[in-house]
Amino acid sequence: MVLRRLAALLLLVAVSMALLSYAGQRWRPEALDTIVLHGEGSSFLYPQVQAWSEEVRSTYPWLVVNYNPTGSGAGQSAFIKRVVDFAGSDPPLTGEAWERLRGSVVQLPVVIGMVAVVYNVPGVEGLRLNAEVLALIYRGEVEYWDDDAISRLNPGVSLPHERIIVVHRSDSSGTTQVFTLYLHKAAPSLWPQELVGKSPDWPVDYTGRGIGGKGNQGVTELVKRNPYSIGYVEYAYAVKEGLSIALLENREGEYVAPSPEAAQEAARNALGSLPSSPDGDWSSGFDAIIYAPGRGSYPLTTWSFLLFYKEYPGPEAEAVRAFIGWINTEGQKRVVEGYVPIPEELRSLNLKAVDMIGVAGG
Amino acid sequence: MPDWRRVKDRLFTVVTVALALLAVAPLFHILATVVVRGGSVIVRGGVSFFTDPPAYPGSGELGGVGPALLGTLWLGLVTSLIGVPLALLTAIYIVEYRESRLARIARVFTSSLLEVPTVLIGMLVFLVVVVPMGRYSLAAGSIALAIVMLPYTVSYVERALEGVPRTYREAGYSIGMTRAQVVFQVVMGIASRGVAAGILIGVAKVLSETAPLLFTIGSARGSYPTGPQSLLEPGDALPLLIFQFAQTPYSNWQDLAWGAALLLTLIILAIFALLRLLFREVKL
Numbered sequence: 001m002v003l004r005r006l007a008a009l010l011l012l013v014a015v016s017m018a019l020l021s022y023a024g025q026r027w028r029p030e031a032l033d034t035i036v037l038h039g040e041g042s043s044f045l046y047p048q049v050q051a052w053s054e055e056v057r058s059t060y061p062w063l064v065v066n067y068n069p070t071g072s073g074a075g076q077s078a079f080i081k082r083v084v085d086f087a088g089s090d091p092p093l094t095g096e097a098w099e100r101l102r103g104s105v106v107q108l109p110v111v112i113g114m115v116a117v118v119y120n121v122p123g124v125e126g127l128r129l130n131a132e133v134l135a136l137i138y139r140g141e142v143e144y145w146d147d148d149a150i151s152r153l154n155p156g157v158s159l160p161h162e163r164i165i166v167v168h169r170s171d172s173s174g175t176t177q178v179f180t181l182y183l184h185k186a187a188p189s190l191w192p193q194e195l196v197g198k199s200p201d202w203p204v205d206y207t208g209r210g211i212g213g214k215g216n217q218g219v220t221e222l223v224k225r226n227p228y229s230i231g232y233v234e235y236a237y238a239v240k241e242g243l244s245i246a247l248l249e250n251r252e253g254e255y256v257a258p259s260p261e262a263a264q265e266a267a268r269n270a271l272g273s274l275p276s277s278p279d280g281d282w283s284s285g286f287d288a289i290i291y292a293p294g295r296g297s298y299p300l301t302t303w304s305f306l307l308f309y310k311e312y313p314g315p316e317a318e319a320v321r322a323f324i325g326w327i328n329t330e331g332q333k334r335v336v337e338g339y340v341p342i343p344e345e346l347r348s349l350n351l352k353a354v355d356m357i358g359v360a361g362g
Numbered sequence: 363m364p365d366w367r368r369v370k371d372r373l374f375t376v377v378t379v380a381l382a383l384l385a386v387a388p389l390f391h392i393l394a395t396v397v398v399r400g401g402s403v404i405v406r407g408g409v410s411f412f413t414d415p416p417a418y419p420g421s422g423e424l425g426g427v428g429p430a431l432l433g434t435l436w437l438g439l440v441t442s443l444i445g446v447p448l449a450l451l452t453a454i455y456i457v458e459y460r461e462s463r464l465a466r467i468a469r470v471f472t473s474s475l476l477e478v479p480t481v482l483i484g485m486l487v488f489l490v491v492v493v494p495m496g497r498y499s500l501a502a503g504s505i506a507l508a509i510v511m512l513p514y515t516v517s518y519v520e521r522a523l524e525g526v527p528r529t530y531r532e533a534g535y536s537i538g539m540t541r542a543q544v545v546f547q548v549v550m551g552i553a554s555r556g557v558a559a560g561i562l563i564g565v566a567k568v569l570s571e572t573a574p575l576l577f578t579i580g581s582a583r584g585s586y587p588t589g590p591q592s593l594l595e596p597g598d599a600l601p602l603l604i605f606q607f608a609q610t611p612y613s614n615w616q617d618l619a620w621g622a623a624l625l626l627t628l629i630i631l632a633i634f635a636l637l638r639l640l641f642r643e644v645k646l
Contacts, residue, residue: 013439013443016435016439017439017589017590020432020435020436020439020587021587021588021589021590023413023432024432024586024587024588024589024592025586025588025589026413027413027414027428027432027586028586028588036582036585036595036596038497038498038580038582038596040580043606043609046606046610047419047420047610047612047615048419050416050419050583051418051419053584054415054417054418054584055418064584064585065584066580066581066582066583066584066585066596067581067583068498068580068581068582068596069581069606070576070577074577081493082496083492083493083496083497083498084497084498084580215609216609216611217609217611234611236611237611240611240613336418336419336420336612337420337612338420338611
């Protein structure tokens, strides 16, 4: 009796396996011999890579790209352990990590992102802010919207005498790192190095006016729901939810709103201080684009990198070459809402990587 | 003169019922939200919601959760294949040989496994399975889930087996049955409902787990598992898709997450219903 049950169970397992296999073969869009590339890393980059992985198949139907959004750090470590074929990362490899992998990897900034400073003050649009004032607000020293520090930057705007509700991320976040690094670079005396990071100890929290939101979504919700609040989110969230976006002072003293052109300008100007080859040491690349010089550049601009090896066993090499080539040509025309394509200069720089990739031992 | 005892009794009943309702209200709220929001997405997507890969983020199209659905079903199957025999045998050992030191160690070990955050189990499997294999895989995910499942199923099955009165075992021995026969034919037979409950609670628990999969299966959202050989390849799962899509700003992906949430809920409800039907209570 026990044996009969066991047999029935095994039959059930076999039948369900067969059914599942059949469904998989049936549902799969095509039955070509495919080459699969697996990537992992930055969750900021995830929707873009996922979108590219679909679009690239119209040019290369045999290319399947998967991407696991676990975060930049996890992506880099999986890449170094060779568990994945490529990594996505907001900061490039550190100088030390690059030194260890020297010559065996290429790093390509493939897409630009922006962080928007958003606020909710009824009746006030186009608010101008700079790093000093933002630093004071996030330190809790500027308490009211009609504080001199703010109204000096916004002549003719009637600001309410209301307390500022200061929203930041409650979770550890790359967006926070970008925002605090900008404050530090543009106002080092007000925002010291200790306050730069993925989850700094916000001084404003000690005044009781600081609140944390989980994820971009959380910060967006808090700013939307609380009048007289201010926060910072990825650009896509600010646009999607129709939040008011502040103009920020750049290195040249201009007040600039986030826009694709302003972000590309920042990228173009950041290139001056960076290597001229994808296999160079890009470790200063994260820093360089934030508060970049140049007229018209938006200061809270970021870019994200894809990391590839120079050598792959067998057909993956061809797939990687095709993918890199496509991303820097066709792919830049298919950038998802909220991201900004990289400027021409950067595309031709990235395309140099195509010739650097080959078959291991070949 | 009012009858105070009766009034107090009434009052007590009312308060208890009200508090009980309050306790389950959030649950119903969640269920209702998932059904309403997820239901409309599934209706909009139709059959392709179950079969297609997700559409381009931010586009008007929806796409589907085909690879994730298949991945979850494969994970459920393979996790059960690994986890259920392991859990059953562990539980039998713990109950039948309760005096032995190994059984005591096993008992402590499985119950303390409950306290380990499941993401750590995922990381362990990453180091032990994924890195040596050189890639993420559904098999690695199944191993992680089987470990997560173990303590739940073991403790349920253990309790079910312990609930079988001694006299039935003695009756078995008295007609010359071996120890194995007593365990598998008498005890398991009587406790079958409890054993089944333990298994299904374990399976339902792991099907909705996200954390052990983060570092094991690789979110391969474009690959369909096409057979047992796909278990060695990266895959996707519904809870992982829900977790990752809910965090993006794109409404079509958020919709997919809602639809997937309803789908997952239905799968789990289906498992419960099926096993309720299959295993009746044994009357003693």
